[in-house]
Amino acid sequence: MVERTAQLQREQQNTETLLHILTEVSSSLDLDRALNRTLALLNDAIGAEQGTIMLLNLEDNLLHFRAGYGYLSDRVSGGGRGFKLGIGEGLAGWVVAQREPALIDDLLNDPRWVKAVDSSGEHRSAIAMPLLVAEDVIGALLVYHRKPNYFSPELLSLVKAIAGQVAVAINNAHLYELIRDQAERLGSMLRREQEEASRSQAILEAVADGVLVTGSNNRISFINPSAESILNLEAGNVLGQSLDVFGGLFGKSAGTWMQTIRDWSDSPGIYQQGDTYAEQIDLENGRIILVHLAPVIFQNDFLGTVSIFRDITHEVEVDRLKSEFVATVSHELRTPMTSIRGYVDVLLMGAAGALNENQTHFLNIVKNNTERLNILVNDLLDVSRIESGRVTLSPQALDMREVAEDVIGDILRRSQEENKPMALSLDAPKKLPRVYGDMERIRQVLGNLMDNAYHYTPENGTIIIHIHSLNGGGEVQVDVKDNGVGISLEDQDRIFERFYRGENSMVLSTPGTGLGLSIVKQIVEMHKGRIWMKSTGVPGEGSTFSFTLPVYETQ
């Protein structure tokens, strides 16, 4: 009866110990603390003097000392930290290798015993228990006593039960650590990405130009405050909406822009690398917007489009006023010029009386300078009209041979009048495709290039017009080659710039505005042609100006 009562008490105590340990190891997420507490409770419960836990390290596959509690751990600094055993080595290694517990009555008689630290020689009896989680062994739990024959098989079962719980707790803690590390890594990655995204967003929000982004489904995914104010839209009303919903707001001129976005969204395959699109849009509210559109491509995937808006209402107005001003001033200059030139002509005709030699000479100077002013005014008018888009071409099929013959005829007459002999020739095949161009304007282009060649080639020079077809007959190229002063290498880059005349004294002493070539270039480009020049810069080797024009297609 007494024995039965004692047994029941022991069982109750054991259960309580187990419960304590269970609570301890499962409630703490700090593994080291939990293991120390477990060993303390275990020592108390079974009267052991020292407890040790060694865990299998997956990296080196060795058992590492992890926790210790008892007389030895208190006495020895470090308590066996850094102590390692191979699987199968020592008592701990043996139970791990065998996956079964060992109850040792006297360590001094056990060949498996390996002394961990100096004082561990005092251990005499021990229980060694593998820590098992399902099929995996993760380490060993060992309890010691300085008396031989201290541990009973009953205590072995208790230690086994506790070891089972400890193993689960260790495993849980490992999993927890793994998850925590993973979560931390993910968290910091996410934070970095969020920071990056917020930074990009902040930059886009701050940009003075309007930015509107559509997704691959043609829906608006971002709009910055500038775009809201330029387009007169509110982010809240447009985000997530299809761009088509706002078609009416942008006016008719936005049609191509929206259609391009739609085309790109519908069949992302059609855009070419580097494709962009720019257009001027006249909004219904009278504002004028310049939009630049580009596809957003990330690793070959079409993510959508980004449109940049700039309100150019003011610039367009200023430009219009400038052109208008230039046109008005040029026009107003004609009236006094008509008077000056007319009266000088009348005087030179002798209509107001006979003139002496000096008077004639001076009046001729006035006349020449009036002519110079007249050219300047005409050029300025041309520039302002081309820039304001008021020049409309009337293209037709043109025979460049005929145009060239006409222009050569003009220059020939001048050369005779001015007594400046010049060898002029035309080199062109009989069968030349006709070009598509505005008769007056193309004559102006070739006339201007020929004028320059004539002016900047000393007398008895040579000017050749060479015409040939190009690109399999798709274009006609016209070269005007002279053997005059040429163009210095440093002037060549700027030769088509407005008002640029270089430093050559022969050029500067010739009446001119520096506008001719810039007008010629614009006219050629309006015809979808190209213009360029070549010169060695050596006087006497001259220069060659070339331009192309598209061939007239009959259909």
Add this chain to the structure above:
Amino acid sequence: MAKILIAEDERDIRDLVAFTLRFAGYEVFTAANGEEAVELAPNINPDLILMDVRMPRMTGYEACRIMKLNPDLKDIPIVFLSAKGQETEIQQGLEAGAEEYLLKPFAPDQLTSHVKTILAKFGK
């Protein structure tokens, strides 16, 4: 000798044209704007009218249209004098009933030969 009426608001140019044409032997009359030209024309009954486009009180176009509606004046050839670069003006002028367009600035001998050609064309 043929009679020519000049309508031009710029006095210097009006005098220049008048001087040039008188020097060439024509009988010249002048008006300072379209309205004056319309008033003078029936009394003078000129063989040719040279007219500026932009004039105060009445533009050359208006004067031209009015004269073309008058049976006594509608057969008088009218030539506009205007600055280059105003292609739309040229079109408007021809639509208003003018025969020709002469661009400023013009040299006197150019003006004279032009006038001679037009008069010959109309048998004057």
